[in-house]
Amino acid sequence: MPWRNAMRWLTTLFSISGMLLLSIIFIFPFLWMLLTAFKSYYETVVFPPIWIPSSWHPENFVKAWSSGPFLHYFKNSLLVAIGILFLQIPTIVLAAYAFARYQFFGRSLLFALTMVTLMVPGQLIFLPDFLILSQLGLINTLWSLILPFASSAFGIFLVRQSFKQVPEELLEAARLDEAKEWQIILNIMVPMARPALITFALFSFITHWNDYFWPLVMTTDDVARTLPLGIAKLRQVEGGSAWQIVMAGNVILVAPILLIFFIAQRYIVRAFVYTGSK
Numbered sequence: 001m002p003w004r005n006a007m008r009w010l011t012t013l014f015s016i017s018g019m020l021l022l023s024i025i026f027i028f029p030f031l032w033m034l035l036t037a038f039k040s041y042y043e044t045v046v047f048p049p050i051w052i053p054s055s056w057h058p059e060n061f062v063k064a065w066s067s068g069p070f071l072h073y074f075k076n077s078l079l080v081a082i083g084i085l086f087l088q089i090p091t092i093v094l095a096a097y098a099f100a101r102y103q104f105f106g107r108s109l110l111f112a113l114t115m116v117t118l119m120v121p122g123q124l125i126f127l128p129d130f131l132i133l134s135q136l137g138l139i140n141t142l143w144s145l146i147l148p149f150a151s152s153a154f155g156i157f158l159v160r161q162s163f164k165q166v167p168e169e170l171l172e173a174a175r176l177d178e179a180k181e182w183q184i185i186l187n188i189m190v191p192m193a194r195p196a197l198i199t200f201a202l203f204s205f206i207t208h209w210n211d212y213f214w215p216l217v218m219t220t221d222d223v224a225r226t227l228p229l230g231i232a233k234l235r236q237v238e239g240g241s242a243w244q245i246v247m248a249g250n251v252i253l254v255a256p257i258l259l260i261f262f263i264a265q266r267y268i269v270r271a272f273v274y275t276g277s278k
Contacts, residue, residue: 030254037061037248044243060248064234067245069222070252073230076142080215080226081208083146085201092155092200093193097185099156100163101171111160117153126217133218144218145226149208155200162193206257227253 036044037060039053064070098104099111129148130139138144166189174184190197212228219225231249234242 033247033250033254036244037251039244041242041244044247057244060244061252063242064245064248064252068230068233070227070230072222073225073227076224077209077227079142080145081205083142084149084208085204087146087150088152088155088204089197089201091151092159093185093190093197095151095156096159096163096193097189100160114153114156118157123213126214130217139218140220140224142224145208145215145224148214149204152200152204155204158196158200159193162196163189166192202260205260209257210253 035051035053038056038058039050039060040055040057043050043053095114099107099114133139133144133147138147170188171184174188179187210228211226212232215224215226215229219229231246231253234246234249
């Protein structure tokens with residue numbers, strides 16, 4: 001009927017318009033940051049704002065990079081993000097396997113307590129962590145930025161949902177072939193949960209790559225400071241108003257995680273579709 005076709009057309013129109021609006025809302029800050037990174041100082045403060053630079057200034061990136069030990073900050077950020085992943089992946093895989101496949105007393109309670117930690121902001125527990133790490137002599141070291149994040153409740157939840165999708169018959173067949181539990185985990189469970197693991201690894205890397213609060217609390221000088229702290233110091237360059245330098249530094253900070261995201265985005269879609277199918 002004509003009115004039904006009109007309703008479908010209007011629904012499609014509103015859906016496309018909504019997606020375009022959301023895309024503009026999310027893309028606009030990144031586009032503004034990128035364009036500002038190539039502007040002159042005058043073009044960053046003039047009103048009304050200038051969208052497209054009249055002349056491009058790639059030297060802003062050189063100034064941002066050379067304003068401090070950015071290679072050292074970059075290395076620290078990389079070591080911290082990758083070090084956290086090396087600790088998180090084994091712990092979340094083992095915990096998720098236990099919650100998904102074993103029946104034991106208190107399993108539901110332990111899983112609920114694990115999920116409750118997702119609702120506790122990190123700012124509320126940084127003080128006891130700081131005191132413990134201080135007593136261990138780890139303040140102002142990379143270990144103080146890595147050890148508190150050795151596991152992840154979100155990762156346990158995400159991987160557990162993937163593990164629950166694996167047919168029990170497949171595991172029973174492996175046990176009949178005298179496969180050990182560690183062989184089942186490595187050869188069956190982990191490959192089946194690869195999209196969820198890659199998705200979690202991406203989220204974890206982005207979170208700790210961009211983390212500002214924890215390195216600020218746990219470090220006292222440039223020895224263990226990471227890239228976000230180095231970017232914050234750019235506000236002091238050229239009298240504290242060189243926004244083109246700050247934005248160039250932000251582009252340097254964001255570029256690696258954008259590249260990783262575009263490479264791994266198909267795994268993110270597969271992970272959430274797969275874990276949400278049950």
